[in-house]
Amino acid sequence: MNTAGTARVALYWAPELDDPLHHAASAWLGRDAETGAALEQPPLPDIHAITAEARLxxxxxxxxxxxxxxxxxxxxREAAAAMAAGIAPFDLPPLAVAELGGFLALREAAPCPPLHALADTATEALDRFRAPPTEAELARRLAAGLGPSQEAMLRRWGYPHVFAEWRFHLTLTRRLTPAERDLYRPAAEAWVGLAAGRPRRVGSVCLFTQAAAGAPFRIAERLPLGGAGG
Incomplete structure (x- = not known):
């Protein structure tokens, strides 16, 4: 993949292409991050707006x-691949729709220490490649009302939700009003709940790239965890 001029890079977990959750959740958001294709969303009022940031x-x-x-x-890419190669694949607990900070997301149904360890390792392994946040970016984050620990993480790691502050989640909506939550939570459970609750193995991580500010993120490469892809 040609990533010349890439604005931003991220390391994410995303379900494999043959996982029904990839198809269900991509349709919920209205875009497939693997192909970049726009997808038809469920027939719900304002769903395109409700999912706009998550779709990006x-x-x-x-x-x-x-x-x-x-x-x-x-x-x-080399550093991310080396990091992934040193981590053993592991089983992910079933996922379910939950509320987190006022928005809807899929979260794990039980603690998963290997998952948290993976996030901790990724935070450290790629940090030497990270440009520090600008003053404007810091101000925007600080305006969200961070706690002391989150603010310290932001200043050290460029992101407030790392290590003890990290929470595994796959975002489905923006922050919702109570009325919106009453509409969208059962709809999300019906649309992605069955696929989310299936057993799955974490065998890879994904490098996502953003070509320019405001552009949608795309999966640039899936990197196998050690023993998952030879």
């Missing part, structure tokens, strides 16, 4: 939050 980023769970790379793509 693609269906994913954050491991290393988006950052502007300080090094060429090949160096970032």
């Amino acid at each position: 980023y693609g269906f994913h769970a954050t491991l290393k939050a988006p950052f502007r790379p300080l090094a060429p793509w090949a160096e970032v």
Whole structure:
């Protein structure tokens, strides 16, 4: 993939292409992050607006939050692949629709220490390639009302939700009003719940790239975890 001029890079987990969750959740958001194709969404009022921000980023769970790379793509990719190769595949608990900070997301039904360890490792392994946030980016994050620990993480790692502050989630909506929640939560459970609750194995991570500011994120490459792809 040609990533010359890439604005931002992120390391995410996303379901495999043959996982029914990839198809169900991509349709819910209205875009396939693998192909970039626009998809028909469920017939719900305002769903295109409700899912706009999540659609921009693609269906994913954050491991290393988006950052502007300080090094060429090949160096970032090599480091990410080496990191992935050193981590054993593991089973992911069933996922279910939940509320997190006022928005809807899929979250794990039980603690999964290997998952948290993966996020911790990704945060550290790629940090040397991360350009620091601008003053405007810091101000925007700080305006969200971060706690002391989150603010410290933001200043050190460029993102407030890492290590003890990290929460596994795959975003489905923006923040909702109570009335919107009453409409969209049962709809999301009906649309993605069956696929989300299936057993699955985490055998890869994904490098996502954003070509320019405001452009949608796309999956640039899926990197196998150690033992998952030879």
